[in-house]
Amino acid sequence: MVAIDGPSGAGKSTIARRLASRLGFTYIDTGAMYRAVALWASRQSVDLSDMHRAEQLALAAQIELAPAGRILLNGEDVTEAIRTPEMSNDASKISAISGVRRAMVAKQRAIGEVASVVMEGRDIGTVVFPAADVKVFLDASPAERVRRRHLELAAKGQNISEEQLAAEMRERDQRDSTRADAPLSQAPDAVYFDSSGMGIEEVEEAILKIVRARVTNGKEIV
Numbered sequence: 001m002v003a004i005d006g007p008s009g010a011g012k013s014t015i016a017r018r019l020a021s022r023l024g025f026t027y028i029d030t031g032a033m034y035r036a037v038a039l040w041a042s043r044q045s046v047d048l049s050d051m052h053r054a055e056q057l058a059l060a061a062q063i064e065l066a067p068a069g070r071i072l073l074n075g076e077d078v079t080e081a082i083r084t085p086e087m088s089n090d091a092s093k094i095s096a097i098s099g100v101r102r103a104m105v106a107k108q109r110a111i112g113e114v115a116s117v118v119m120e121g122r123d124i125g126t127v128v129f130p131a132a133d134v135k136v137f138l139d140a141s142p143a144e145r146v147r148r149r150h151l152e153l154a155a156k157g158q159n160i161s162e163e164q165l166a167a168e169m170r171e172r173d174q175r176d177s178t179r180a181d182a183p184l185s186q187a188p189d190a191v192y193f194d195s196s197g198m199g200i201e202e203v204e205e206a207i208l209k210i211v212r213a214r215v216t217n218g219k220e221i222v
Contacts (some may be wrong), residue, residue, distance in 0.1 A: 010147030055099030
């Protein structure tokens with residue numbers, strides 16, 4: 001089990017996918033799971049302040065993490081639908097609901113208990129799998145995180161100014177870090193990486209060095 005936590009825009013998804021591919025592990029994007037529940041809530045016109053209804057949706061949601069990073073919600077491919085700024089904001093809100101978090105954590109643990117995984121999110125090393133073999137807290141400067149996310153959204157044809165994006169990310173960081181249930185925080189035994197001045201390959205290789213020593217049981221990593 002490799003747990004990667006960190007704020008939005010730090011590069012968690014990119015690094016986790018690459019690590020999973022190198023290791024032959026299953027990649028689990030827990031943020032996508034919350035986004036899927038948020039999307040379902042939006043489609044059902046559920047007010048995100050309705051904690052009971054949000055929890056019901058989270059418990060009932062059939063979320064499948066398919067190959068190539070595809071996300072299925074109740075059998076429908078919602079990979080693109082959950083990647084909008086609106087869903088990012090809604091996912092942050094719905095993830096603050098204790099009942100929703102309990103439902104998602106149970107699903108995440110069920111996956112992690114039957115497969116070798118690289119799981120990324122905001123509370124993997126602190127709550128979901130506190131006994132993970134390797135824990136990494138991946139970070140970057142606020143300006144760098146905004147720049148990366150802006151480029152990512154622009155590539156998808158989503159037009160949003162860097163100023164607006166910065167404001168939304170600050171709000172999300174505040175909400176994620178101060179929520180009562182499983183706030184974003186670095187586990188005491190997690191390795192901290194500030195990826196601002198590091199390339200993707202550099203971060204990947206640094207984490208792989210740790211993984212090689214702890215979880216590969218002598219298996220060669222390509």
